[in-house]
Amino acid sequence: MKTRLQVSGFHVRYTPRAFGGECEGQGSSRRALRTPHSAFRTGFTLVEILIAIGIFSIVLAAIYSSWSAILRGRKVGLDAAAAVQRARIAGRTIEECLGSVQSFVANQPYYSFVAENGNEAVLSFVTRLSPSFPRSGKFGDLTVRRVTFSVENGKDGTRDLVLRQNPLMMEIDTDEKNYPLILAKNVKEFKTEFWDTRLQDWVDEWKQTNQLPVMVKVSLKMTANEFSSQVREQLTRIVSLPSVAVQPGWQVPRVQGLQPNQQLTPGQQPIPGQQPGQQPYPGQQPYPGQQPYPGQGMYPGQGVYPGQPRIINR
Numbered sequence: 001m002k003t004r005l006q007v008s009g010f011h012v013r014y015t016p017r018a019f020g021g022e023c024e025g026q027g028s029s030r031r032a033l034r035t036p037h038s039a040f041r042t043g044f045t046l047v048e049i050l051i052a053i054g055i056f057s058i059v060l061a062a063i064y065s066s067w068s069a070i071l072r073g074r075k076v077g078l079d080a081a082a083a084v085q086r087a088r089i090a091g092r093t094i095e096e097c098l099g100s101v102q103s104f105v106a107n108q109p110y111y112s113f114v115a116e117n118g119n120e121a122v123l124s125f126v127t128r129l130s131p132s133f134p135r136s137g138k139f140g141d142l143t144v145r146r147v148t149f150s151v152e153n154g155k156d157g158t159r160d161l162v163l164r165q166n167p168l169m170m171e172i173d174t175d176e177k178n179y180p181l182i183l184a185k186n187v188k189e190f191k192t193e194f195w196d197t198r199l200q201d202w203v204d205e206w207k208q209t210n211q212l213p214v215m216v217k218v219s220l221k222m223t224a225n226e227f228s229s230q231v232r233e234q235l236t237r238i239v240s241l242p243s244v245a246v247q248p249g250w251q252v253p254r255v256q257g258l259q260p261n262q263q264l265t266p267g268q269q270p271i272p273g274q275q276p277g278q279q280p281y282p283g284q285q286p287y288p289g290q291q292p293y294p295g296q297g298m299y300p301g302q303g304v305y306p307g308q309p310r311i312i313n314r
Contacts, residue, residue: 080232083186083222087235090161090183093134094218095239097147100128103212103245106252110169111245112209121190123218124148126168134181135165142167149183151190158226159187188231189221215240 044052103111103126114124126146129136139145145165154160162180166172193202195215206213220235 079224083224083233086184087220087222087233090220091218091235091237093163093183094123094149095237096133097125097127097129098216098239098241101212101241101243102126102128102144103210103243104251105210105245106248108210113206113212114209115192115194115206117191117204120151121192122148122150123192129165134163139165139167142170144168149190151187152180154182154185156226158185160185161187161190161220184220184222186223186226186228187220188223188229189219191219193217193219211245212241212243 101113103113105111111126112124114122116122124146126144128144129147130143136143145167148164149161150164151159151161160182161184162182164172164176164180166176191204192206193204193216194206194213195201195217196203197214202217215238217236217238221231222233223230224232
């Protein structure tokens, strides 16, 4: 059913909506009427949601992998820095101990210089340590101590370089024996070499325990962990020992006229201020009770210096 309306200057044809009709206006564009279903459509389809979740998962996985790589790199860097620091501290400790080593030949059982290489490497000697040395507060004023560097198996299965100390002429205590100072972990090799003045070359064995070497070369190699065999950190230090072993004749005071290794007679006193083997100098006064020889100066064998009066024992 159609209804035609005639309006002046405008033509309209109307068809009822019940019959699927439409309105047409002359001079205007044709448009379809919206249905009730299409007027309220504002959400996403299931495919769109799945695509968005997939993209978000990819981004999240990339962020997690980057963060994990940062954490792993940080751990590797900290472990490497700790290994370098431990190697530096170990080398500095050994160098400081060797720089003040002491030895007295007359008391060799207490001042022996012992060095062994191999799987159970050991380096032991007597030295004078500063108050700032590790664990010095434990020993108080006992600055002269024997230090022993050795490679031992750690509690966690690692090979550790440890340091033990004990005062001179005293046994090592239980605490120091059971809980030594750990200088380095995962040690693959601890080697000491000594400069032989006769061969003019380095030797890996020091048999003269009653003497001190001229120079000592210490090599320390460490791995990344207890399961690795690749050397990650290597340290080599060459230390020139400023000390020499004190000979027995230097320890026993002597008076003028005594030969080396000659003992003082009962009641005989050494000359005050005179070093062993030192000749009297001009103007030196005799010690109490000393009498000059006739026609000589103040001491036997000493001539009269210019201006010095000749003393004659009457």
